[in-house]
Amino acid sequence: MVDGRWVLFGTLTLKHHRRTDPGDLLAGLTKCWNAVNLKLKKTYEGFEYFWSRDFTWSERNGCHFHLHFLLVLDGEDLGTPEKLLKLQDLVFGAWSRRAKSAGFGNCSRDAFFLEVCQTDLSEAQIARYTAKLTKAAFEAVSHEFKLGDVDRQDGLTPWQLMELAYEAPEGSKEKKVLTAAWFSFKRAVSGRRSFGKSGGFWKLAELRVPDPVDQPEIIVPDALDVMASGKLGKEWSVFLIGRRLWKALARLDATEDVQEFLELGACGRLPNDMQRLGFQELSHAFKLSVSEPHSVEIEDWENWFLDWCQSYRLNGSLDGLGTSPACPDGVRLLSLRCSP
Helix, strand or coil: CECCEEEEEEEEECCCCCCCCHHHHHHHHHHHHHHHHHHHHHHCCCCEEEEEEEEEEECCCEEEEEEEEEEEEEHHHCCCHHHHHHHHHHHHHHHHHHHHHCCCCCCCHHHCEEEECCCCCCHHHHHHHHCHHHHHHHHHHHCCCCCCECCCCECECHHHHHHHHHHCCCCCHHHHHHHHHHHHHHHHHCCCCCEEECCCHHHHCCCCCCCCCCCCCCCCCCHHHHHHCHHHHHHEEEEEECHHHHHHHHHCCCHHHHHHHHHHHHCCCCCCHHHHHHHHHHHHHHHHHHHCCCCCCHHHHHHHHHHHHHHCCCCCCCHHHCCCCCCCCCCCEEEEEECC
């Protein structure tokens, strides 16, 4: 059970002969699954599912399709052996009855599988095994999952079948048989879905709390690089400050608080209009301290700053701001630089 839900893995298939048309097999799988889906809807409210098809070929059995599927049920729907047996009987019964009425005969219970997911496989392996197209791709490049017996030509995947058909000697019976099997597979799957799902399956995402993701470290560029680069200038803002205003803020031990206030203002995260006006006046004071560096004495800047705090309801200091949250991605960040 994960997050109050049961996750089950199942396999369903149909009885057929070596010469059974693979297109008829796929049509039969669709009809039988629809019968199972209808029965589940009548019995279990809010269940979700995902199915995908698998294909193998052998000279003895011909083209063979079967479905792998996941069922997700609420915790109260399952939890005792009796309830699991009831679910197994319901799924197999609906599948088998529809298969018989569609002309495929009685299904073998030995070929039916439906169990609660309890496995040593990783989540990625389970996902790849259920989504057979992905599995087949891994088989083609890395042989990570089980393969058919090439020597006996038994249980071949589509990619193995294609490879053997290509490598078989020209004009040989082997090439003729394998090529015909490959093209019959291609005709059967052309235009057909390789998977199906319930409407809410994707919304489940992973039924577990995701692992924490380390946030990338923000590398702060040099202020001169920002001013020289048009690209960096779109991502960062540099506030120049005159030396006398800087010394006044240092005397009041307010440099870090001012830095935080500027960051909040540039990110548009100041809480009210009054403080947003204060941000505009503070920015103007910075520019004045640089353009007219000797027009205001340090003591006068100290008095201005204290009046500025009081005017914008900061109670004589910037302590009322509290700790600001980190600026989100995509907003302009700040650098504070003292001018010569």
